[in-house]
Amino acid sequence: MQNFVFCSPTTFVFGKDTENETGDFVRKFGGTKVMIHYGGGSVVRSGLLDRVKASLDEAGIACCELGGAQPNPRSGLVYEGIEMARRENVDFIIGLGGGSAIDSAKAIAVGVPYDGDFWDFYDDKAEPENTLPIATVVTIPAAGSEGSNSSVITHEEGMLKRGLGHESIRPVFSIMNPELTFTLPPYQTACGCADIMAHILERYLTNTRDVEMTDRLCESVLKTLIEDVPVVLQEPEHYGARANIFWAGMIAHNNSCGVGREQDWSSHQIEHELSALYDVAHGAGLAVIFPAFMKYTLKHDVQRYAQLAVRVWNCEMDFQNPEKTAREGIARFEAFLKSIGMPVTLEELGAREEDIPAMAAKTKMGPNDILGSFMPLSRKDVEAIYRLSMQSNASSR
Amino acid sequence: MQNFVFCSPTTFVFGKDTENETGDFVRKFGGTKVMIHYGGGSVVRSGLLDRVKASLDEAGIACCELGGAQPNPRSGLVYEGIEMARRENVDFIIGLGGGSAIDSAKAIAVGVPYDGDFWDFYDDKAEPENTLPIATVVTIPAAGSEGSNSSVITHEEGMLKRGLGHESIRPVFSIMNPELTFTLPPYQTACGCADIMAHILERYLTNTRDVEMTDRLCESVLKTLIEDVPVVLQEPEHYGARANIFWAGMIAHNNSCGVGREQDWSSHQIEHELSALYDVAHGAGLAVIFPAFMKYTLKHDVQRYAQLAVRVWNCEMDFQNPEKTAREGIARFEAFLKSIGMPVTLEELGAREEDIPAMAAKTKMGPNDILGSFMPLSRKDVEAIYRLSMQSNASSR
Numbered sequence: 001m002q003n004f005v006f007c008s009p010t011t012f013v014f015g016k017d018t019e020n021e022t023g024d025f026v027r028k029f030g031g032t033k034v035m036i037h038y039g040g041g042s043v044v045r046s047g048l049l050d051r052v053k054a055s056l057d058e059a060g061i062a063c064c065e066l067g068g069a070q071p072n073p074r075s076g077l078v079y080e081g082i083e084m085a086r087r088e089n090v091d092f093i094i095g096l097g098g099g100s101a102i103d104s105a106k107a108i109a110v111g112v113p114y115d116g117d118f119w120d121f122y123d124d125k126a127e128p129e130n131t132l133p134i135a136t137v138v139t140i141p142a143a144g145s146e147g148s149n150s151s152v153i154t155h156e157e158g159m160l161k162r163g164l165g166h167e168s169i170r171p172v173f174s175i176m177n178p179e180l181t182f183t184l185p186p187y188q189t190a191c192g193c194a195d196i197m198a199h200i201l202e203r204y205l206t207n208t209r210d211v212e213m214t215d216r217l218c219e220s221v222l223k224t225l226i227e228d229v230p231v232v233l234q235e236p237e238h239y240g241a242r243a244n245i246f247w248a249g250m251i252a253h254n255n256s257c258g259v260g261r262e263q264d265w266s267s268h269q270i271e272h273e274l275s276a277l278y279d280v281a282h283g284a285g286l287a288v289i290f291p292a293f294m295k296y297t298l299k300h301d302v303q304r305y306a307q308l309a310v311r312v313w314n315c316e317m318d319f320q321n322p323e324k325t326a327r328e329g330i331a332r333f334e335a336f337l338k339s340i341g342m343p344v345t346l347e348e349l350g351a352r353e354e355d356i357p358a359m360a361a362k363t364k365m366g367p368n369d370i371l372g373s374f375m376p377l378s379r380k381d382v383e384a385i386y387r388l389s390m391q392s393n394a395s396s397r
Numbered sequence: 398m399q400n401f402v403f404c405s406p407t408t409f410v411f412g413k414d415t416e417n418e419t420g421d422f423v424r425k426f427g428g429t430k431v432m433i434h435y436g437g438g439s440v441v442r443s444g445l446l447d448r449v450k451a452s453l454d455e456a457g458i459a460c461c462e463l464g465g466a467q468p469n470p471r472s473g474l475v476y477e478g479i480e481m482a483r484r485e486n487v488d489f490i491i492g493l494g495g496g497s498a499i500d501s502a503k504a505i506a507v508g509v510p511y512d513g514d515f516w517d518f519y520d521d522k523a524e525p526e527n528t529l530p531i532a533t534v535v536t537i538p539a540a541g542s543e544g545s546n547s548s549v550i551t552h553e554e555g556m557l558k559r560g561l562g563h564e565s566i567r568p569v570f571s572i573m574n575p576e577l578t579f580t581l582p583p584y585q586t587a588c589g590c591a592d593i594m595a596h597i598l599e600r601y602l603t604n605t606r607d608v609e610m611t612d613r614l615c616e617s618v619l620k621t622l623i624e625d626v627p628v629v630l631q632e633p634e635h636y637g638a639r640a641n642i643f644w645a646g647m648i649a650h651n652n653s654c655g656v657g658r659e660q661d662w663s664s665h666q667i668e669h670e671l672s673a674l675y676d677v678a679h680g681a682g683l684a685v686i687f688p689a690f691m692k693y694t695l696k697h698d699v700q701r702y703a704q705l706a707v708r709v710w711n712c713e714m715d716f717q718n719p720e721k722t723a724r725e726g727i728a729r730f731e732a733f734l735k736s737i738g739m740p741v742t743l744e745e746l747g748a749r750e751e752d753i754p755a756m757a758a759k760t761k762m763g764p765n766d767i768l769g770s771f772m773p774l775s776r777k778d779v780e781a782i783y784r785l786s787m788q789s790n791a792s793s794r
Contacts, residue, residue: 001575001640003412008405014657015400178398210637213621213644220613227609240607243398243657247610256653260411260640 001210001260008254010147011173014247016239018177019137022052022094023059025173029133031092033062035085037105038096039069043139048180052096052137064088069097072275072282073104075155078118081108085132095136095171099143099195099282102136106151106169109134122153122162131168137175140184141246142192142283144199144253146174154276161272162364176250178243186233190340191283193229193245196252197222197333198286202265203258204308205297205374215307217257221248222312229340266372267293270382273359280349287342288349291334292389295327300375302326346390356386398607398657405651407544408570411644413636415574416534419449419491420456426530426569428489431460432482434502435493436467440536445577449493449534461485466494469672469679470501472552475515478505482529492533492568496540496592496679499533503548503566506531519550519559528565534572537581538643539589539680541596541650543571551673558669559761573647575639583630587737588680590626590642593649594619594730595683599662600655601705602694602771612704614654618645619709626737663769664690667779670756677746684739685746688731689786692724697772699723743787753783 013021026034034056036049043049049065056063066081085093085108093112095105111118113130120126138146145151149170152163184192204218224244231241251257270293271285298305306322309315309329318325334344343349360383363371371377377385410418423431431453433446440446446462453460463478482490482505490509492502508515510527517523535543542548546567551558581589601615621641628638648654667690668682695702703719706712706726715722731741740746757780760768768774774782 001412001637001644003415005408005410007408011402011404013402015398018400210640212624212637213617213641213648216617216621217614217648220610220617224610224613240398240609243607244610247398247657251610251614251653256648260644 002208002262004259006255006259007167008147008170008256010171010254012147012176012250013173014176016177016179018175019048019051019180020055022135022137022175023055023057023061025175026056026061026092026094026135027059029092029135029172031061031133033088033090034064034092034094035081035088035090035108036063036065036094036096037069037081037101037108038065038067039098039101040067042183043097046183048137048139049096052094064090069101069104071100072154072161072279073100073107075119075153075157078104078107078111078153081105082111082118085112091132093132093134095134095145096139098138098140099145102138102143102145103151103153105136106134106145107153107164110164110166110169119155121166122155122164128166128168131166133172134169135173135175136171138246139180140188140192141181141249142195144196144249146171146176147250147254150253152272159276161276174250176246178239178246181242181246182237184236186341188281189229189232190342191281191287192249193225193283193340194287194290194337194342195283196245196249197225198267198283198290199252200257201290202268203261203263205264205301205304206261207301207374208261211261214257214259214261217251219308219311221252221257224248226312226336233340262373264372264374266374266377266382269364269371270385272364273362274346274349274351277355277359278349278351284343284349287337287344288346288389289385291330291337291344292385294330294333296381296385296388297375298323298326298330305329346386353387353390356383359386399605399659401656403652403656404564405544405567405653407568407651409544409573409647410570411573411640413574413576415572416445416448416577417452419532419534419572420452420454420458422570422572423453423458423489423491423532424456426489426532428458428530430485430487431458431489431491432478432485432487432505433460433462433491433493434466434478434498434505435462435464436495436498437464439580440494443580445534445536446493449491461487466498466501468497469551469558469676470497470504472516472550472554475501475504475508475550478502479508479515482509488529490529490531492531492542493536495535495537496542499535499542499568500540500548500550502533503531503542504550504561507561507563507566516552518563519552519561525563525565528563530569531566532570532572533568535643536577537585537589538578538646539592541593541646543568543573544647544651547650549669556673558673571647573643575636575643578639578643579634581633583738585678586626586629587739588678588684589646590622590737591680591684591687591734591739593642593646594622595664595680595687596649597654598687599665600658600660602661602701603658604698604771605658608658611654611656611658614648616705616708618649618654621645623709623733630737659770661769661771663771663774663779666761666768667782669761670759671743671746671748674752674756675746675748681740681746684734684741685743685786686782688727688734688741689782691727691730693778693782693785694772695720695723695727702726743783750784750787753780756783
């Protein structure tokens with residue numbers, strides 16, 4: 001296990017009707033003028049925005065609002081939000097919705113007190129020094145942004161998708177009412193599941209040894225999703241299953257499952273180009289890329305893949321041929337994704353084979369043009385993974 | 398799942414040599430004059446106390462020290478610590494050692510700014526309003542006090558053992574260097590393991606439904622201990638296994654595994670009388686009480702016990718006779734405790750059958766003289782559990 005510092009100071013307010021406590025918590029954390037940043041009309045139509053505003057009002061807290069955050073949130077709206085927040089003297093930001101609204105709200109929170117272009121933070125040119133406190137009212141279990149120190153934004157100039165990781169953008173509190181997820185369409189529920197699984201797998205696929213405790217935590221999250229996602233696809237208002245998935249989404253990305261280990265994150269980088277180019281849902285892109293990444297890297301650590309297959313996918317270990325077990329695990333993962341309605345090939349996403357070289361060329365690599373750490377990838381490897389994701393060998397189950 | 402609020406804001410500084418960062422972190426959290434509270438001579442002999450003091454000195458932070466905290470820490474030393482801290486104008490407390498030193502340090506931290514008797518907080522007569530910030534340098538994986546909001550103290554008058562749970566006594570930071578646990582004697586290592594397992598089981602045995610995610614987290618911790626504790630008993634300086642056990646001990650008690658569910662905690666109350674009367678190690682007392690509690694409550698929820706048996710103890714489910722599977726799980730738990738050197742009967746602890754009525758009479762019950770929530774216990778039940786723990790049916794494995 002590696003040395004680490006872990007701090008997840010967010011206050012999670014979880015359960016039925018908790019959105020009505022928003023105002024109390026803003027007051028507790030010292031906010032006096034709030035900007036609520038949200039996405040589409042569903043939070044308006046459902047009455048959620050009104051309930052949150054009523055709660056703020058009851059606590060004597062003024063607010064302004066900015067809607068319009070889209071999946072793969074764009075820089076344009078962030079600039080607009082920063083301007084509005086300055087104009088309105090906002091001292092507290094609430095991201096209301098899924099990961100996109102929250103990530104966009106985080107970008108506004110770092111941008112408001114900064115003299116330069118907020119994009120500097122996403123482009124590794126500057127580090128946030130002052131950040132407005134940010135809180136969330138989450139409606140989608142997926143990005144885990146409600147408990148994480150990260151935010152991903154797409155810059156419209158060049159459609160570059162970049163992430164920022166910084167402790168100052170961890171929410172001070174997050175309101176999580178599982179009932180708010182009842183109306184999520186099946187496709188979005190499944191995309192969220194794929195995203196959560198990917199957050200775990202980016203951590204699970206590591207070269208760090210002696211990480212039994214966090215391995216087991218990772219496996220717990222995957223097993224919970226495998227059990228509960230099919231339940232909510234059948235019965236969207238199953239409170240218990242929705243609650244488990246919601247909490248799993250937070251745990252998967254506040255790093256409690258990832259401490260003390262080298263993490264990979266190359267599949268996320270590879271996917272980013274995909275959703276930047278075709279504007280596909282992040283989770284759907286990951287459902288396509290991750291199995292391909294796994295097949296490509298399988299031989300790098302057959303035993304780790306076999307462990308995943310046995311412990312999570314209930315494969316029986318083939319002690320004569322661990323690689324067979326490892327492959328069976330990946331096949332079951334792919335079949336699971338398919339069974340919950342996810343695409344598992346680039347074709348299904350509408351991607352074109354001829355775009356692959358350009359995507360590989362645009363992928364943000366690490367130092368020395370190498371990506372990831374589990375099996376360090378060259379651009380050639382990245383291109384090969386895109387190509388591998390053109391086809392699938394998943395069987396329906 | 399029940400509604401909950403969860404916040405675990407402690408900064409965990411984990412890994413080799415991290416005790417040398419103590420001074421930096423005290424400064425970061427605003428401390429200027431520290432009291433280091435510790436237990437026996439081992440932290441002196443090993444040079445740990447000197448290293449921590451050197452780190453404080455380097456950061457320009459003054460300190461005073463108070464040793465002598467014992468297992469099942471007593472009120473006398475707490476009164477002494479409170480007086481010393483006031484006299485020395487201490488504004489920051491460090492508990493250095495295992496759960497006893499830390500719990501004692503927490504009691505001092507709540508007591509210093511309080512006009513009355515600190516025992517009021519442990520006796521449910523008052524609630525802490527101002528508490529000095531507390532940090533820890535942990536040397537024993539067991540109590541989980543490094544991440545928890547709780548502290549247990551024994552009052553010398555009447556030998557009453559009582560717990561306080563309050564958010565203000567969660568450490569602001571905790572230093573966790575697994576190397577500091579290399580020299581733990583096998584018996585103390587095993588006691589710690591029993592304590593950690595009990596912290597999980599008090600949460601696992603619940604009547605709350607739809608808690609799949611936290612069930613699985615609980616199981617992760619138990620499985621990690623089952624794997625790694627025998628490793629360190631064979632090879633005390635196995636860094637990886639020590640690290641996993643250390644982190645497991647924290648997770649087991651910062652409540653990340655217990656959110657959203659009714660918890661029991663009757664075995665802890667039953668054990669408290671045992672260690673107050675015979676001064677046995679808390680973990681050893683729990684190793685005796687818990688299997689008896691489980692046998693006594695088995696019929697209350699056979700399926701839950703069968704789940705535990707199958708998922709954690711690798712029992713094969715007997716679908717014709719789930720109770721058989723459930724019993725086998727408890728037997729394997731008992732055999733595991735025995736295999737790591739724990740007592741599993743009251744006799745082994747030196748307890749006397751004739752003391753049982755007095756212990757049952759002294760046990761701190763809940764409202765209406767009922768204890769716990771999983772299977773609410775009367776005093777008669779408590780007495781029956783003490784009696785059941787006189788004998789064992791554990792086989793050595």
